[in-house]
Amino acid sequence: MTVHTMSTTRTGRWRLAGVLGDAGQPPARVDAGGAWELVVDDGVITTLRPTPAGQAGQVDRDDPAGPRDDPAGLAPPTALVLCPPLLNGHDHGRGPGTVDAGIPDAPLEEWLDTLGRPVRPRGQDELVGLAADAMLRAGVGAAVFCVNPTGPDVVGEVRTAARAAVARGIRAAVAFPVLDAGGDRRGRRRGAPGAGRAAVDALIADVERLAGELADEVAGSPAAGLVDIQLGPVGPQWVAEATLARLAEHSAATGRRLHLHLLESPGQRAWADDVYPDGLLPAMDRLGLLTERTTVAHGTQLRDDELALLDERGVTLALNASSNLRLAAGVAPIARAAARVRAACLGLDGLALSDDHDGWAELRLARGLWQAQTHRRVPGAAALALATSAGRAAFGAAAPRPPAEGQLADLVLLDLSPWRHLFGHPDWPLADIAVAAAGPAHVAEVWVAGTRVHHRPEPSSRPEPSSAPAPRPREVPA
Ligand SMILES: [Zn+2]
Numbered sequence: 001m002t003v004h005t006m007s008t009t010r011t012g013r014w015r016l017a018g019v020l021g022d023a024g025q026p027p028a029r030v031d032a033g034g035a036w037e038l039v040v041d042d043g044v045i046t047t048l049r050p051t052p053a054g055q056a057g058q059v060d061r062d063d064p065a066g067p068r069d070d071p072a073g074l075a076p077p078t079a080l081v082l083c084p085p086l087l088n089g090h091d092h093g094r095g096p097g098t099v100d101a102g103i104p105d106a107p108l109e110e111w112l113d114t115l116g117r118p119v120r121p122r123g124q125d126e127l128v129g130l131a132a133d134a135m136l137r138a139g140v141g142a143a144v145f146c147v148n149p150t151g152p153d154v155v156g157e158v159r160t161a162a163r164a165a166v167a168r169g170i171r172a173a174v175a176f177p178v179l180d181a182g183g184d185r186r187g188r189r190r191g192a193p194g195a196g197r198a199a200v201d202a203l204i205a206d207v208e209r210l211a212g213e214l215a216d217e218v219a220g221s222p223a224a225g226l227v228d229i230q231l232g233p234v235g236p237q238w239v240a241e242a243t244l245a246r247l248a249e250h251s252a253a254t255g256r257r258l259h260l261h262l263l264e265s266p267g268q269r270a271w272a273d274d275v276y277p278d279g280l281l282p283a284m285d286r287l288g289l290l291t292e293r294t295t296v297a298h299g300t301q302l303r304d305d306e307l308a309l310l311d312e313r314g315v316t317l318a319l320n321a322s323s324n325l326r327l328a329a330g331v332a333p334i335a336r337a338a339a340r341v342r343a344a345c346l347g348l349d350g351l352a353l354s355d356d357h358d359g360w361a362e363l364r365l366a367r368g369l370w371q372a373q374t375h376r377r378v379p380g381a382a383a384l385a386l387a388t389s390a391g392r393a394a395f396g397a398a399a400p401r402p403p404a405e406g407q408l409a410d411l412v413l414l415d416l417s418p419w420r421h422l423f424g425h426p427d428w429p430l431a432d433i434a435v436a437a438a439g440p441a442h443v444a445e446v447w448v449a450g451t452r453v454h455h456r457p458e459p460s461s462r463p464e465p466s467s468a469p470a471p472r473p474r475e476v477p478a
Contacts, residue, residue, distance in 0.1 A: 009452040010043040010222070012445075014413065015051065017079035017423060018430045020384065021402070038082060040409045043222065043450020048082070048405050079417040080444060081430055083384075084403055085141025085410055086359035089318030089391040090259075090297035090347025093128035093145045093161060097355035105351075107328040108265040109185050121150065124160040131350060132168035134357035136454040139412040139443040142171035142395050144259060144295070144318070144347065146232050149177060155206050158229070162214050166223045169453035171398045171410075175232030175259040176207045180243050187237030187271035194240020204250050207231060211256075222451050228257065228396035235261040236284060237271050248288030257293045257396045263306075264298035265329045281306045290315050295394040297347060298323075299337065300330040307333070307340040316343040316394045319386075321365050323349035334366050335373035338386065345391030360439045363387045367435060380432030400448070409447040414438055415456070 016036040039047035095101060102119025105111065122130075128145055135143055147154075147161050158176050165172035180195035181188035194200075211229035218224045231247050233239040239260075251258050263269055263280070272280035284290055292314030299307070299317050310317055321332035337344040346366055352358055353365060367383035392399045400410035414434055422428040446454040 010040070010409075010450055012038075012040050012452070014038045014080060016082050016413075017416065017420065018081045019048070019403075020081060020083040020430055020434065036082070040447065040450070043408055045403060045405055045407055045409050045411075048403065078415055078444070079420040079423070080413045081416050081434070082403060083139070083412045083414050083434060084388040085400060085412050085446065085448065086139050086363070086387045087345065087391040087395070087400075088135060088140050088143035088348050088359060089295065089316065089345040089394045090320055090349055091131065091143045091145055092148050092350045093124070093131045093143075093164075094350030095122045095127045095130045096134070097357070098351060099355045105326040105328075109267050111327055112185060115148070116150075123150065124157045125164045128161045128164040128172075129168055131357055132165055132170040132172075135348075135359065136168065136170055136446050136448075137443065138356075138358045138360060138440040139414070139438075139446055140170075140348075140357065140359040141410055141412065141446060141448045141453075142173075142398065142400055144173040144175065144230075144297075144394055146175040146234075146259060146297075147177055155210055159210055159214065162210075162227045162229065163217075166214075166218060166226050169223070169226070169448050169451055171226050171395060171400055171448055173228045173230050173257070173259065173395045173398055175230045176203075176210070178203065178231060178233045178243065178247065179238050181240045182234070182238035186267060187275065188240065190241070190275050192240050194243045197242070197246065200243050200246045204231075204247070207256075208254075222449060226398055226449055228398035230257040230259045230396065233258065233260045235264070235268070236280060236289075237268055237275075241283075241287060244284070244289055245287045248291075251291070251293050252288060255293065255396075257295065257394075258289065259295045259297070259394070260289075262296035262299050263301040264324070265327070266301065269301035281309050285309065285313065292316075292393065293396075297349070298329070298332075300324050300332055302333060302337075304336060304340065307337055311341045311343075314343070315341075316345060316391065317341045318345050318347040318391065318394060319366065320347045320349040320351070321369055322353040322362055323347075323351035325353070326351045332366070332369060333373075334370040334386075338370060338382075343390055343393055344386065345394065346387050347391075356440075358440055359387060360434075363435060380429060380435035383435045384431050408450040410449060411447050412443055413445040415442045415444040418442075 016038055019036050035051045037047050037051045103114050145161055147158050149157050162174045181192040214227055233244055233247055276283050290313040295316040295318055297318045298320055317337055319332045319337055324330050324332050346362055348362055367378050370378045401407040403411045416433055419433045422433055444456045
């Protein structure tokens with residue numbers, strides 16, 4: 001497959017006003033007021049280090065030969081700060097959003113009925129592609145796409161979803177849906193038979209064939225390694241125990257990751273307590289589901305002992321605060337999870353509060369809940385870690401490496417110029433500025449796996465050079 005839509009810019013050089021390291025801290029010495037030099041050469045970060053002096057700002061975008069000539073001094077100094085890309089630890093790819101699709105917010109179990117009957121239906125290419133476009137504009141460099149099939153060809157839809165992610169240049173974990181005891185929305189019986197061993201083995205064979213095929217399509221290209229295919233048992237209440245055990249066995253044998261919803265709604269909590277009076281999570285543990293190869297999404301209704309078990313097993317937990325509000329599922333347990341689960345991260349679930357895939361607003365909401373739940377200020381660096389380093393494992397082989405010399409460029413250049421008067425102020429570490437105020441409008445560039453996949457349009461207010469003709473007013477049809 002030829003990737004036509006991906007930008008091919010893989011080289012650049014910048015002077016930065018600061019650097020946010022992987023957990024929101026500067027990677028080397030604290031040098032918030034000084035400039036940093038960043039050089040990316042053929043996709044690889046060759047230089048990332050403080051410079052002794054100099055004007056922080058953009059040296060140039062594409063030409064490593066030297067600073068851009070700007071004799072008129074028209075270009076305002078831009079305070080670019082390097083940040084790791086935000087990671088979206090749980091999503092589905094819902095196109096421009098569920099409002100566009102005509103699916104009203106509602107309690108989860110009701111909402112699921114309308115999810116399959118959108119006013120504006122779209123295929124996986126648009127569902128994943130348009131969502132990926134919006135995420136990249138916001139600085140989200142990787143997302144988990146749990147495919148919700150729109151028709152009977154599940155293999156075909158997962159293939160299309162993965163190709164859409166590759167075409168957009170976003171790193172993606174694409175979860176192949178497994179659902180064999182979903183007849184009752186409220187949840188299966190404990191001994192529900194499911195699809196049976198032969199059918200599950202056939203499904204696993206389909207997944208492995210598809211993963212190999214997709215890897216072959218991009219082998220040797222810059223898109224190699226962008227996609228990790230995962231097994232997606234939709235949730236324990238809708239998948240038979242025998243099936244869950246078989247998928248866990250396959251994961252243990254091959255390393256293929258699992259991604260499933262867990263205790264998202266009060267209804268699911270009630271099901272778990274009814275069907276597993278001795279504990280759903282211990283049962284999942286016995287089935288082999290709770291390992292460092294597993295991500296669970298939501299966990300809105302998890303108790304402290306259950307959070308502790310997830311952490312003990314190395315499970316990644318993707319919290320989805322906006323989605324939980326929109327689907328009347330509860331308040332995401334940000335503070336309890338952050339205190340107990342090392343790999344507690346954030347997901348948008350395709351249900352950002354403003355229906356716009358804005359990872360920064362989600363981060364701000366999560367930090368706000370964390371503060372409200374503890375009555376304490378949460379440092380920006382700790383909040384930023386939820387949206388960056390904590391979620392890396394969810395992406396398996398497609399996970400980005402932290403920005404550092406010698407690594408492929410996976411990074412966001414944030415334009416924090418409006419707040420440059422705060423740089424170096426002891427109350428305002430760069431992470432606190434970013435978490436407090438950054439949004440898609442401040443995302444100047446996004447690089448994924450060594451390729452620039454998004455750059456902000458030049459500001460429209462920038463003066464034209466005097467020799468250029470005045471722009472013609474746009475004709476507006478009457
Ligand atoms: Zn979900």
